[in-house]
Amino acid sequence: MKKQVTLLREFTKGLWEINPTFKQILGMCPTLAVTVSAINGIAMALATTFVLVFSSLFISLVRKWIPNQVRIASYIVIIATFVTIVDLVMKAQFVELSKALGPFIPLIVVNCIILGRAEAFASKNNALRSVLDALGNGAGFLISLFVLGSIRELIGSRSILGYQVLPNGFEPWIIMILPAGAFLTLGLMMGFANMFIERKKNLERESLIAQYKRAGREEITEEVLKEAGV
C-alpha cells in the first residue's frame, strides 16, 4: 500500500514540486505557442484546467469499469468531449479569445498534461483526490503560462495584460513575440527554476550532515542520506 498524502498536498504539489511546465515538462506545444501575451496564457491555462478537472473527475469515477486494454481510447474520448465543449463555448461566448488561441483549443485533446494526469493519477485514485490533483496541476500550468506570457508581452510589446508598462522610448523586442522568444524565455525560466530547486536541496543536505555530526554519527554514507530523503 502506498503512502497516503494529505489532501492539501495533492493540490499544492502541482504548483511547484511537479509543476507541469517546469518539472514534468508536459504540454510544451501550447506553452510555447500561445504565450505571446499574458491574457492568452491565462485563457489557455483556464481552458486546459477546465478540461483537466472534468476529465480527471470522470476518469476516476469510471476507472473501475474500464477494461485495461481500451483505457487510453476511453480516456481520449472523454477528454475530447470536454475539449469540444470548451471550444464551442468559447466560440459562442468569447469570440476574440477563441480567435487569438486559434487551433490550440482543439489541440488540448492531445495536451499530454491531461492524458498524463489521467494515466498517472486519475486512473488510480478516487474522485476527490483526482480533482484536487487536476486543480493543482492546472494552477501550476496557469502560473507558468502567466509568467511566461507576461515576460514575453512586457519585452515584446511593452505591456502586461494590455496595459502599457514600459515607456514609448523602449523599442519592443520583436523576437519575444516570435517563436524564438518563447524558446529563449522558457529555457531561461526552467534554468532558474532548477537552480533554485538544486540550491534548496543542497541546503537541506548540508543541514542534515551537520545535524548528524552534532549527534556524533561518524559514517555519513550516501545510503544514509538517501534514506533520509535528501
Added chain:
Amino acid sequence: MKQVAHIIATLTIIGIVAGGSLSLVNNWAAPKIALNQKAETERAIYLVHLDGKRYEEIKNSGFEVYKVFNESDSSVGYSLVYSGNGFQGKIKLMIGLTEDLNKITSIEILEQSETPGLGTKILEPPYKDQYKGLSPNPVIKLIKGVEPSNPNEVKAITGATISSRSVVAIVNEGTAKLKSLENKGASK
C-alpha cells in the same frame, strides 16, 4: 468472450454519452456561433463603406461579395471578401469598391499571419490607407523606394515586400473577378 463483450460495451456507452452531451452543447452554441460570424461579416462590410446601412449578398458569384446601400437606400458600391497567399499564410481582405468599380473606397485586413513587426505593418494606416481612393484601372502597381505619382500605385513596406505585394495581388485578383462578374451580368 466475456472480456470482449465488456470492452465493446464500455466503448459503446462512452461513445453514446459523449455524443449525446456534445449534441446538447452544440444545440445551445451553434446559433450563437452563427450570430457571431454574421456580426463579424457585417462589421467588416461597413468598415470599408462607412456610409453603408444595408447590404445584400450577391449569390452564385463563387466568392463572397456584398452590394452595400446607404441611408437613402441607393447603392454605394461593393464589399468584396477575397483571400490569397501572404508571406507565411493566408491573407484575407475586405475590399470596398465604388458602384462603377473604378475606385477603391478602402481595404480592411480580416485575417493574416505575417511576421510580427514587419509583415504586420500591412495592418497599419501608412500602408493600408494608401488604398483609399485608389484606382484599380488597369491594375494596381507596387512601387519601391519612390513616392507614388499615379493613382494606381502603392508604396511597398520596407522589409516586407512580399506581404505588400501579396495584398496588391489579392486586391487586383478580387477586383478583376468582380469586373468579369459584372460584365457577365451586363451581357445577360
